[in-house]
Amino acid sequence: MGSALIKVSVNSEIDDSENEAEVGQKAAMLSSGKQEGTISFSENTDVTYTVFPSTQATRPQLNNSKGSALSAAIIRKNLVNGIKYVLLAYDESGGLVAERVYIYGSESNTSKLLLDAGKTYSFIAYSVNSSDVLPAAVEKEKLATLKLSKVANDLMTFSSKVKLNEGTNFLGIVLKHRYSLITTQLSVDPSTVGTFKNISSAAFKPAHENATYSFATDAMEYGSQKPLGCPAVFPAIAADQRTVLSTPSLIISPATSAATLNFGTITIADETKNNFIVPKVKITPGVSYTLKLNFKTCTEDVGSVQGMDWRYPEVFVGEKSAIFKDGKYFYRGETITREIIAPGADYGFVFDITELDNAFNMELNGVKLAKNEIQFERGASSVQNIRFKDKSLYQGINTEGGANIGAVYNMKGTKATPLVKVVIGKNGEVALYGSKKSNGPLYELELFNGNSFNTFKWNGSNQGDNNIKVTQLVDGRTILVGSGSGKKKVACN
Numbered sequence: 001m002g003s004a005l006i007k008v009s010v011n012s013e014i015d016d017s018e019n020e021a022e023v024g025q026k027a028a029m030l031s032s033g034k035q036e037g038t039i040s041f042s043e044n045t046d047v048t049y050t051v052f053p054s055t056q057a058t059r060p061q062l063n064n065s066k067g068s069a070l071s072a073a074i075i076r077k078n079l080v081n082g083i084k085y086v087l088l089a090y091d092e093s094g095g096l097v098a099e100r101v102y103i104y105g106s107e108s109n110t111s112k113l114l115l116d117a118g119k120t121y122s123f124i125a126y127s128v129n130s131s132d133v134l135p136a137a138v139e140k141e142k143l144a145t146l147k148l149s150k151v152a153n154d155l156m157t158f159s160s161k162v163k164l165n166e167g168t169n170f171l172g173i174v175l176k177h178r179y180s181l182i183t184t185q186l187s188v189d190p191s192t193v194g195t196f197k198n199i200s201s202a203a204f205k206p207a208h209e210n211a212t213y214s215f216a217t218d219a220m221e222y223g224s225q226k227p228l229g230c231p232a233v234f235p236a237i238a239a240d241q242r243t244v245l246s247t248p249s250l251i252i253s254p255a256t257s258a259a260t261l262n263f264g265t266i267t268i269a270d271e272t273k274n275n276f277i278v279p280k281v282k283i284t285p286g287v288s289y290t291l292k293l294n295f296k297t298c299t300e301d302v303g304s305v306q307g308m309d310w311r312y313p314e315v316f317v318g319e320k321s322a323i324f325k326d327g328k329y330f331y332r333g334e335t336i337t338r339e340i341i342a343p344g345a346d347y348g349f350v351f352d353i354t355e356l357d358n359a360f361n362m363e364l365n366g367v368k369l370a371k372n373e374i375q376f377e378r379g380a381s382s383v384q385n386i387r388f389k390d391k392s393l394y395q396g397i398n399t400e401g402g403a404n405i406g407a408v409y410n411m412k413g414t415k416a417t418p419l420v421k422v423v424i425g426k427n428g429e430v431a432l433y434g435s436k437k438s439n440g441p442l443y444e445l446e447l448f449n450g451n452s453f454n455t456f457k458w459n460g461s462n463q464g465d466n467n468i469k470v471t472q473l474v475d476g477r478t479i480l481v482g483s484g485s486g487k488k489k490v491a492c493n
Contacts (some may be wrong), residue, residue, distance in 0.1 A: 001118040004164035008087060008107055009124070010173040012079055012156055041266075041273055041295060044489045045192075049278065050194045050292045081105035084134045085127035085156075085175065089113070092120055094143040101134070117166035124215055125173045128153035144216045150223060151208040154250055155179055178213060178220070180251040181288040184232045184261070188242040189296035190442045192424040193487065194269025195240050195349035195407060201264025203229035204281065208252040220285065222254060232261065240429055240453075242444060243389070248288075257282045261291070268295055269425065298493075302461065302486030303343035305468070308353070310338070314476040323478050330474045333381045335373075342466040344459040345486025348426045349466070352418035353482035356410035360480055362422075363469040367456035369422075369430060372445060373473045376408040380475045386450035388434065389444045398436060409479070411438045418442070418482070428456040461488075 041047045079085075089098040102110050112331065115121060122143055128135060133153055139145035156175035182204065188194060207230035210223040232246045253259065259281040262386040266273050278293070314324035322329045323336070330336050342349060353360075356378035362369040375382045378395040392399045395407050413419035417439040430453040433442040443460055447453060459466045472478055 001479065003114045004117040004166060005168045005169050006089075006113040006115060006164075008102065008113075008171045008173055010079060010085060010102070010104060010175065012129070012175045012177065023271055037370055039278065040492065041276065042271060043491050044311045045271060046492050047267070047278075048189075048294045048296060051292070051303045052292070064475055067274045067326070073427065079104045079127075079129070079175075080131075081229060082131040083129060084131060085126060085173070086124055086134065086137070087113070087171075087173070088124040088137070088140065088146070089115060090122040090124065090143040096143075097121070097139050099140075103131075103179070110490070115358065117164050117402060120160045120161060120163040122170060123173075125158040125175065127156050127175055129156060130154075145162065146215045148213045150178065150210040152252070154181075155211070155213060157213065157215070177286050177288065179211075180253065180283050180285060181248045182232070183248045183250060184234075184246040185290060185292045186234075186244045186266075187292065187294050188268060189294050189430075190421050190431075190444075191299070192295065192297040192421065193350075193423055193431075194271075194297075195242050195425075195427075195429060195431075196237050196244055197267040198237060198272070198456070199234045199244060199263065199266055201262075202232040202234065203262055203354050204232060204249055204283075205229035205250050205260050205262060206253060206256070211252050220254065226274055229262065240431070242431055247417040251281050251283055253285070255284050259283050265413075269297075271297075293371075295346070298490050299347060299487040300490050302345040302488045305340050305342050305351075305484040307338060307340040307352070307486070308470060308480050308482040310478075310480060311355075312336075312478045321476055322475075323474055332474055332476065334474050336472050336474060338470045340470055342484065343486055344461045344463050344465060345488060346426060346460045347487040347489050348458060349424040349483035349484055349486050351422035351424075351482055352413075352415055353420040353422070353480065354413040354415065354418055355479050355481040356420060357479035358407070358475055359473045361471045363455050363467075363471070364424070364428075365467055367428075368452055369456075370451055370453055372451045373471065374432075374447070374451065375473070377475065378407075380473075382473055382475075383449050385449040386432070386434075386445055388436070389446045392436065392443070394434075405436045408434075410478070411435065413439055415483070420445075420482075424458055426458055426460065428458050429453075430455075448488045461486075 036050050038046050038048050040326050083104040087100045091097050098113055100110050100113055135151055136149050138147040138149045155178040158173050158175050207226045208222040209226055212221040230249050230251045232249050234244050245382055261278040262280055263276040266276055312325055313324055315324055317329055320334045324338055328486050360374040361373045375385050378384045378396050386394050390399045394405055398405050411419055419435055421433040432445040434445045435442055
């Protein structure tokens with residue numbers, strides 16, 4: 001037979017299907033594949049952890065010139081242009097017959113790879129996901145002895161045995177990650193007041209400096225352990241920050257169910273914990289996942305505010321849009337108010353709004369909650385100035401994917417699943433959360449388009465009542481339904 005031309009394309013696997021990730025003392029595998037549990041942070045605060053393993057990625061695929069697929073399609077992730085990778089070809093006796101170094105996105109610049117049609121070859125590829133670093137293979141003349149020695153970078157490998165056809169053969173290289181990758185997200189629960197003040201010296205233990213990989217046996221030989229573990233690096237804490245995301249931690253470790261995530265210090269609001277340890281972290285080589293730690297302070301209600309409960313239909317006076325309230329017409333662009341008294345509370349206040357059409361603001365002890373009316377609607381008489389922190393928009397795109405988000409006035413919530421949650425800290429800091437659908441999960445919101453939150457004095461239990469004035473800009477139908485309560489810290493069960 002004649003020659004076989006090898007043309008390559010390359011992707012990286014997201015993770016290994018047979019692997020899973022677990023952390024904590026009460027782990028429970030959910031039907032969705034994620035895992036959850038709870039550990040104690042302090043007498044008054046629990047930490048709920050959730051682990052989201054990456055999606056399954058299966059075997060590589062090679063199409064020959066006749067177009068037949070030799071294995072199933074996979075879930076893939078593109079490499080970044082400029083990443084270097086090596087392809088080695090071995091004959092049936094295990095001897096090296098060809099080697100090529102490719103640069104992702106510029107494969108056509110590498111000399112052609114021609115082999116004998118009708119013969120079966122073993123193809124080996126590897127990379128460390130870098131445009132600069134590319135380790136040299138050790139004892140590469142024989143497949144039985146081929147190794148990569150003391151690799152400290154993001155090791156990815158591929159192997160496949162293929163019988164070649166005459167003509168062009170398309171080799172789909174899918175690089176499998178050999179080390180674990182963990183991204184850690186810390187968040188303050190929507191029901192909890194306060195923000196992160198400090199996160200320091202976080203690290204996964206144990207973790208190794210490097211590992212040596214054998215292609216023949218698919219075995220790892222791990223180097224010495226890092227005395228300080230593998231860092232989980234968080235950015236500097238900004239003011240009023242309630243969610244913090246680490247850069248991914250590349251963990252070189254054999255499979256274990258006894259690793260830990262250690263924090264030197266975590267401060268949330270006025271509560272500091274030194275040497276906080278998340279125990280029993282399960283690490284499986286090749287898995288990429290996100291570890292979410294949600295901090296929730298245990299509280300009980302102090303008093304209750306029930307005064308937010310009105311629905312004013314749109315009416316027309318002549319051709320002018322208005323609502324009718326307390327014997328008076330309020331026209332589009334005018335503001336209505338309602339005054340409420342809230343008892344003093346030592347740990348702040350939480351308002352749960354279950355219906356809203358379509359803007360609101362508050363004055364708390366004479367200071368506005370936000371500089372301008374908080375407008376949820378697009379195309380209203382005032383500019384939309386609130387959005388989700390992930391940049392999703394009401395009546396606009398959902399950056400998580402899927403269908404666009406609807407208008408806030410077409411959604412409803414309940415006390416247990418509010419539409420909007422207003423969290424006021426004991427020192428006057430403000431956080432808002434909103435749902436992207438009726439009775440959906442809450443996402444943190446942010447003000448934009450020139451609007452911003454104010455800080456004010458919230459009265460504690462020994463400082464008297466808090467005077468609240470709720471305001472709404474009239475824009476046709478005007479609705480605000482909700483309730484609130486003060487919060488007092490209690491011991492967690």
